[in-house]
Amino acid sequence: MRYLVRILMGITMALAALTPAVAAAPMEQTASCRFVLGFKTLHDLIPSIVGACVDNESHTANGDAVQHTTNGLLVWRKMDNYTAFTNGYRTWINGPFGLQERLNSSRFPWEKRASVAATAVVHFVPPASASHQTSGSCFASSIAAPRTDAWRCSAGNVIYDPCFAVSGDQTAVTCVRDPLDPGSIVRLVLEKPLPPAEIVPVPPRPWFLQLADGTVCNFFTGATAGINGERINYGCSDGWVIVGDVHPDGVWTAREVFLAPQSITPQESATVQIKTAWL
Numbered sequence: 364m365r366y367l368v369r370i371l372m373g374i375t376m377a378l379a380a381l382t383p384a385v386a387a388a389p390m391e392q393t394a395s396c397r398f399v400l401g402f403k404t405l406h407d408l409i410p411s412i413v414g415a416c417v418d419n420e421s422h423t424a425n426g427d428a429v430q431h432t433t434n435g436l437l438v439w440r441k442m443d444n445y446t447a448f449t450n451g452y453r454t455w456i457n458g459p460f461g462l463q464e465r466l467n468s469s470r471f472p473w474e475k476r477a478s479v480a481a482t483a484v485v486h487f488v489p490p491a492s493a494s495h496q497t498s499g500s501c502f503a504s505s506i507a508a509p510r511t512d513a514w515r516c517s518a519g520n521v522i523y524d525p526c527f528a529v530s531g532d533q534t535a536v537t538c539v540r541d542p543l544d545p546g547s548i549v550r551l552v553l554e555k556p557l558p559p560a561e562i563v564p565v566p567p568r569p570w571f572l573q574l575a576d577g578t579v580c581n582f583f584t585g586a587t588a589g590i591n592g593e594r595i596n597y598g599c600s601d602g603w604v605i606v607g608d609v610h611p612d613g614v615w616t617a618r619e620v621f622l623a624p625q626s627i628t629p630q631e632s633a634t635v636q637i638k639t640a641w642l
Contacts, residue, residue: 395419401446402430402437405457412455413437413448424543427577442577442638443477468602468621470576475619475633477575482615483639487570489527489537493550500554501526501536504561506584508570508642511560515584516551524584525570526551541579542571542641569609569640572597572617576635580605588627590620595627603631615640 396416398406406413414434422428428439435450447456455464459473487508499518506515508525514536515524523538536557540547572580580597587595593607599619609617615637620629 396430398430398437401439401457402428405437405446405448405455405462406432408457408462409448409455412450424545425573425577440577442575443474469631470601470603470621470633472633474576475635477577478636479575479614479638481613482611482637485542485639485641487527487539487542487641489529489539490545490548491529493537493548494546495548496550496552498552498554499523501551501557503558505570507582509568510642511562513570514557518551522584523549523551528557540581543573543579567642569642571641572599572605572609572637573639574599574617574619574635575638576601577638578603578619578635590627590629609637609640611640 396419397403398416399420402420412434414432417431417433420428420430420437420439426441428441430437432448435448437446437448439446443458445456445458447454449455449467452467453464454467455462456471456474458471463471465471497518499516499521501514501516503515504511505513505525507513508527510525510527512528513525514528515522516526516536516538517523526536526538529535529537533553533556535550535552538549538551568582570582574580578599578601580599582597583595589595590606595604595606596608597605597617599605603619603621605617606620607618609615616634617637619633619635621631622628623630
């Protein structure tokens with residue numbers, strides 16, 4: 364029982380790390396900012412919930428639009444053209460059925476039915492630059508990315524996995540948590556040579572996924588639990604997990620599950636399509 368509790372605590376911590384943070388304390392309103400288009404529409408529907416603007420609308424690397432408010436964050440999702448507001452705990456979406464409210468850990472059935480024409484499969488090539496640099500060493504082949512050029516490394520008490528060898532550079536590896544977020548890329552200067560590469564006898568498995576609804580998922584490299592004989596393989600930014608392997612085809616799919624708090628009992632389950640898979 365104690366071992367299961369430790370596993371569940373580890374899953375909870377990993378999911379918390381994947382969930383976008385919203386400031387707990389109210390931010391100050393900026394006099395020059397304003398709401399426009401869909402953000403103005405949603406604000407006008409629930410002005411006391413959204414609050415006042417803090418900055419103007421800006422765009423993220425994946426094309427979504429965001430705007431901070433005194434009460435949370437407005438998001439326009441490029442993938443489905445819907446506008447949402449979250450206070451970090453609850454989300455209000457102006458979607459196909461008008462304004463709807465849900466917990467951040469839940470999804471409406473129409474959100475989980477998001478689809479793509481095909482799954483893009485990316486063989487990740489580490490960029491030449493990184494947003495951060497530290498020093499450390501690599502002690503084994505990557506658990507997340509079963510490749511001969513990917514490693515499991517550490518810097519102090521921090522574990523980085525996967526870290527990729529950079530062509531022509533024997534002095535460092537590039538560690539990536541989220542290939543969609545340049546701010547998550549770390550250059551790890553090696554304090555000792557890389558260990559011998561292991562040949563991993565498994566079919567290629569993605570180490571990072573973006574689902575059709577925009578959710579992103581990281582492969583769990585530590586101990587997790589199992590559901591009906593299948594390992595909990597990925598933790599996702601919507602608070603759900605992916606159980607078992609992804610199913611490659613023209614459109615890749617996976618089984619995404621929402622677990623009851625502090626348990627491995629599925630509360631909701633959906634077959635989801637995968638927009639992009641990184642190998």
